[in-house]
Amino acid sequence: MKLRRLIAPLLLFIISGCSKSKDSTPTSNDSIYFPPVTGNSWETILPESLKWKTENIQALYNYLESKHTKSFIVLYNGKMVIEKYFGTHTATTPWYWASAGKTLTSAMVGIAQEEKLLNINNKVSDYIGSGWTSAPLAKENLITCKHLLSMTSGLDDAYNDNSNEALHDCVSPDCLVYKADAGTRWAYDNVYVKLQDVVAKASGKTWNNYFNEKLRDKTGMTGAWIQTGNMSVYWSHARSMARFGLLAFANGKWNGTQIIPAGYFKEAINTSQNINLSYGYLWWLNGKNSYHLPQSQLEINRNLVPNAPADMYCALGKNDQKIYVVPSKKIVVIRMGDAADELNWALSQFDNELWAKINTVIP
Template sequence: MKTTFYLLYSIICLFASCSSSDDSSDNIIDDPVDSTYFPPLTGDTWETTSPTDLQWDNQKLTELNTFLEQNETRAFIVLVDGKIVVEKYWNNDLLGQPFDVSSTWYWASAGKSLTGTLVGIAQEEGFLNIDDKSSDYLGNGWTSMLQVKEDLITIKNHLTFTTGIDYNVTNQECYDPSCFNYLTDAGNEWYYHNATYLIVHDIIENATGMTNNQYTNTAIANKIGMTGFWTNTAQSSNVYFSDARSAARFGLLTLAEGNWDGTTILGDSAYFNAMTNTSQNINEAYGYLWWLNGKSTLRFPGSTATIPSSLTPSGPSDMISALGKNGQFIDVVPSMNMVVIRMGNEPSGSLVPVTFHDEMWEKLTEVMEN
């Protein structure tokens, strides 16, 4: 199966810039462990657990760290029960300085999952409803489609990549009306069309009356001690940047189902469960801007082909992942009460990071199977 898996990966094109289905019982995150540790909102204190205490294989961990360092990794963090088990930094930051705990790096498309969580909070706070028409927040004419077709598109379609907007465009980042044309009715096709996601940031800003940064800080970051910011780059707009520990804080928030040390951040359990389960009947491995492991089939970014494989065969079946270009990973594993963070450059020269993701998990599993 894994040979077929890698062969199929090799022919899939790039991982862009970077409503539960009948399958809704899968991947529902169980109640978080009561003993989960949450670091203070300020300062550098973060409790640790040693790999030896967990009976991990230290030789295999050394091999994993060598693999990560040699493959252009900048940061690697593993949390178990909220405590740091592994925290390593290598290579240089974007300014050419040695990468460390305070260094900033981009999330690329892993930021989509942060946006998915923000939408859930905005809905809970009454700013929007994901079943509303997108035009309720963007105005009529945000596409070049007939109004009757534009009105079929809801916020949920953006969260699930099922807008029906034509993805056969030269610029997958363009979300001007001239770049949004009709392909099929909303809900009838799944395609990882980045521009249909990017416009969600406009929806959030128009719904809340706040900028992306203001709402992210108000709704999440200030409440969990996360520091980061949205900005535009030469390649894409609305890219999130933070240090690795901030990414770990977001992963820990997700592991705890939207709760931070007794404080509710996202209290809508129905939305959370929908976000972290199959969201439509075309791509089993996709929720609301989150990737889902353990499914029997999936579609990759840049493809309309459905293949018989899980997303990360070497990883835990209940894992949900925020995945971004060049190997930005935020992995949440409820069954192990674990969060795994990886930041860095693309390791192999390929534009698809999911093969590397599987290789990383194969080695990490060997560490834990001592």
Template sequence: MKPSILMIILLFAFFSGCSQTDDNTETVSIKPYFPPTNSEVWESVSPESLNWNTAFLPELKAFLDEKNTDAFIILKNGRIVVEYYYNDFTSATPHEWNSAGKTLTAFTTGMALQDGYLSLDDSTTEYLGLGWTVMTSEQEAAITIRHQLTMTSGGDYNVADTSCIKPECLQYLNEPGSFWFYHNAFYTLLQPVMDVAIPEGFDNYFSEKLKNPIGMSGTWLQFNYNRVFFSNARSMARFGILNLNHGNWDGYQLLDENYFQSMTSTSQNLNKAYGYLWWLNGKESYRLPQTTLELQGKLIPNAPDDLFAALGKDDQKLYIVPSQDLIVIRMGGNAGNPLPGPSGFDDELWGKLAALFNY
């Protein structure tokens, strides 16, 4: 008897949901998961079911402990596979994101763009008013929101404090768009720009449009010139899930797909490993904070080429790997490289993860 059309469809659906591993065992692919926004309940999946090298987990756990880690999570398509806490931290303990929080500002900027509050090519002066720097009016007017997002504002990085946002600290050095330098002050002024552009201000807009819809906790706190976001590691994981799914949360598109692609792609030709405040792996060269040198090779050689990341001082890490449906979060103290973004810890950690994932 010939199989019915319905049976053929069901068989096709079953086998298309399976993938073949190197040892010829079949594993059912995991559909995207979004944890409830009003609950701490979170689905998990075992590393054994993913054919990971579970014998390596004790070594990874010890390595993270040695590296001053407070929280560490690995997710597969939104589900928790590994979750470790150290130093009295728990899933509810807040931790600073440091510069990894720049990506929250980049995402919010995109939402303000799609809501019509601003354009990336608007002059920053349009929102902060004349005299927000000590440059000439022509030099100042040439700086745009896009330059702030891409670290290409051209400000003098030889000043005493590149976090200082006082006008006397914001001096001219290069034509905007002609040089890349990790000048923190020009990034910091993005939130004041949105305070003017958005009727309810940045904080309320951020909570209403981004934080609350995906169930994040956390708040922005002021430290000298910088505003730093604090949340627990699971809230960082929620933001990771949102970006793994291109700005979509459980069917609701929070961020325009075109902006998302621009945000997580090379944003200029000066530092190919930099998008809109996101770091990008797999490029032929990169530049690092606090230096003007261009370095050859990939940002994180041990990591997959399609990885993009939110990276903060003292090794706050949010890694996203679309090809593997993976998200990795690390929060903690300095792991040995007290740098504001990428550090040697990135490649060291991904060497360990490659062994776990059987790359």
């Protein structure tokens, strides 16, 4: 009888202790490391502690250098595992994001929608007025913010051609020409930049000020939007790109604070339309059955990057600016530099070749 009296409280203690331990298990976001918003400190973790194949890292560096890379970063669960700079490029050298910065615009649209400043299902002209294209008014009114996010505006991408410098990146009305009804044709085009005008008008602030306040400064990013030709392009050092990649890895949350709305971000990194399955809201998606190349209506029936994990989503910019986010491996990979092989819009053969090399290091 005495034994029972002793055992009962002990069992109760053990059960309650187990329950408490289970309840206190950190969520996936809780276990992610975030560097301080101010200062330059960033916790590191050794690749050998992750059982990565360290004997192959130098060969990876040699390959990256041969492909005109300027900076290369790999994070694991937020901590810095690899940070390598080539030539005269350093941790403080700014470089352009090119179209990898499209994902910054995607994020800002989601933030503005969460603040009820806009609705992505509303037509673009609700915010910036009619006549922003040269399409007939009835056709222009078909174009919603979501069409710009998903590259399905129906506007003619031939007017955004690398081969014609006079038209390159042109987003004035005379370059935004009707080709098909919105939602019926996918075409990679810089017309998405009109979303920055939408956000500015909807917020009553300049694009730069709203971006800095709502995203850049909250994550400790540095950098600025620089006018390059007809486009505003984001420039920063590689660590700032890594901070944004980490924000994306954490599903829009930074150290406990939801910056990009979670529901919107989930939409952004999933197929946004039924034409190019490998495209979300200005994010490229791996692991789908097919994809369309920029400046092409050809459907290619395979994964976007066969050598990369199927759950990868990525920001891809002209001349091989890269943010790869891979939840299954808990990694974010950053690559900045000149074109690896030849000038390209975003996706290139380099993506698949680089992942073959990364796979020799990260099992």
